[in-house]
Amino acid sequence: MSKGLPKRSEDYSLWYNELVKRADLAENSAVRGCMVIKPYGFSIWEKMQAELDRMFKKTGHSNAYFPLFIPKSYLSREASHVEGFAKECAVVTHYRLKADPSGKGVIVDPEAALEEELIVRPTSETVIWSTYKNWIQSYRDLPLLINQWANVVRWEMRTRLFLRTSEFLWQEGHTAHETKKEAEEETIRMMNVYATFAENFMALPVIKGKKSESEKFAGAESTYCIEAMMQDGKALQAGTSHFLGQNFAKAFDVKFATREGGLEYVWGTSWGVSTRLMGALIMAHSDDQGLVLPPKLAPIQVVIIPIFKREDELEAIRAKANEIMESLEDLGISVKFDDRDTHKPGWKFAEYELKGVPLRLGIGPRDLANNTVEMARRDTLSKSVVDLDEHLAATIKETLADIQESIYRKASAFTQEKTTTVDTWEDFVEVLEQKGGFIAAHWDGTAETEERIKEQTKATIRCIPLDQQAEEGSCILTGKPSVGRVLFARAY
Structure with missing residues (x-):
């Protein structure tokens, strides 16, 4: 064997990168920002995929597949959605190459411009809801419970294997429902499926919660998540589930004939986990000798x-x-x-x-x-x-x-040890710098305060825990009234 891994305590980032490569999980590809998942790494992902797929099907979902390419006009239909993804989109503008007249390989044929540019899938809400318009006519067609396993592209400038790459693998569920209540129940159900998978299979304790308004998914009414603690004291979002309301149904005119004979927009959800789970698995359990796999x-x-x-x-x-x-x-x-x-x-x-x-x-x-x-x-x-x-x-x-x-117990004890309750700004900053981890603190509920805290400390609100107790207090930054604590952390 080659010389030992760098120590986590000395350079956690280098330790992680070296471990991913030396354990034959993945490597950087010739395409900047993209990765090659090697057979050993992919076999772990396949085991994750197989178990998640079983859990999805057990809850009534079916797999389908939708196009990689999305017409640009589709992303224009839901304003907050396009705004949320616009800076990460890869765009296809031409459909043909031709020989370079200078004899140096090939060039893009300027006469082969597409009438409408195509976006390489960053997420599939728009193309799927345009399809659902043809699939849904009546309440008898609902609920529609669809999942797809796919790759997506979100153009990244700073990449790290598994954690953040320009192309990654994931599953994305997209469901349509007759009532708001059904859609909200589906959103919570799938968050719980993710939490069960993380804890029972990944041996990864997670916090279930709701995202703040500024952290929620672009185009959603609300976003639920599972958050996990890594060994360097940073949080990692391990899965999200979104209640879309009727936003995408209205954007793509997806209506159904109701039981009473009327016409209503359907209610939607979407939810997903990705190969980022591989990063979570590595960082939550592994040691200076290498991987520790459940x-x-x-x-x-x-x-x-x-x-x-x-x-x-x-x-x-x-x-x-x-x-x-x-x-x-x-x-x-x-x-x-x-x-x-x-x-x-x-x-x-x-x-x-x-x-x-x-x-x-x-x-x-x-x-x-x-x-x-x-x-x-x-x-x-x-x-x-x-x-x-x-x-x-x-x-x-x-x-x-x-x-x-044993692996779960160790990670759970670590998460508890890395969760601190504070009441003052001074304590918040001290814990963040000296200890890291989750910090339970009061927040006044405004996006302005949330942004100020992020700018000053690089800590974000990871979630509003679902088991949060009502507790009157004062915001750590502004001193304004607060109705409960939220979880802050620096995060991947």
């Missing part, structure tokens, strides 16, 4: 490494390893036997630590003689000797479940 999302849950000098020793170990692998696979546990003779066991140990494999089994001739195996946990870096008996598979299954829970 077993439920690990591509390889158990790796078996033989320790041998002679070929006959390897064959004896392989026979026992095959028995173990078969028993684990019967329990649905993914397992790999690494018998490469090109690397020593110590090198392999370090490699699988770097890649975050939850459980490692080492077997040598002495282990076979003693009918034991050395078991190493990635989360605690602890080792134990376990009997090679008929209960080994069950023991490993229990250990993986304990690792999953």
Whole structure:
């Protein structure tokens, strides 16, 4: 293996970037601002995708696919929506290339200009609602519960692998409803689906809340979110769910015949999570040795490494390893036997630590003689000797479940430790600079104050927690009345 990773405590940003690359998750591409997700990284995303897809379908949603290109005029129909995305849009203006007369490759054919420019999808509300106009005529067509897995483009100047790239992968749900109540319930339901996924599969504790007016999605009536705390004390928005009201239905004239015989605009929602979840997974759990993956999302849950000098020793170990692998696979546990003779066991140990494999089994001739195996946990870096008996598979299954829970408990304790309540501006600034994390503080509810706090400290209102208690107080900056605390943090 190459030299160790940078330490988180010394340079968190460098540690993150190096870990993503060295663990074979992703790399920068030849296209500026875009990334190549490598097979190991993509296999983690596929496990996320599969579980989320199952959860969406269980709540009644179906998958569909809509165009990558959106006519420019569509974005003009909903004023706040276009304003929110205008600076991030990539625009297609021509449809043909031709040979450069100078003989130097190709040039854009000036005679092939599009009649109307096309926007490369930054999000799909406009193109989907233009389609829904043809799909919805009556209350019998509702609710319409659609999700799509896709890529989107939001032109970014400063990029970081998984966290912020010009192109990224995501899912976006778009639903249409008969009543405001149904749409609002859908918005909350999907936020809860995201929270359940984050906590049960990513082992990532999250805060569920509502965005402030200035932080909500462009074109929405209200935005709900899940917020997570990273190890450097910065927050990360891990998922959002938007109540669109009738804004897009009105923009695209999507009406339905009501049960009473009238004609009404439908009510809408949209919601999404992206490959940014990969960044959250890395930053919330990993350490100076490499990735720490929750077993439920690990591509390889158990790796078996033989320790041998002679070929006959390897064959004896392989026979026992095959028995173990078969028993684990019967329990649905993914397992790999690494018998490469090109690397020593110590090198392999370090490699699988770097890649975050939850459980490692080492077997040598002495282990076979003693009918034991050395078991190493990635989360605690602890080792134990376990009997090679008929209960080994069950023991490993229990250990993986304990690792999953242990990773969550550690992240939850960290989030609690990094959540501070303050009542004064001086304390707010001190905690932000010295400790970081979430800060629960009173705010007067105005966009002006929110912007002033952001300008002075780079901290934003991450959310108004859904479990917030009514509590009269004074805004930390202006001293004006406040009805409850909100969560501030610096964020990715």
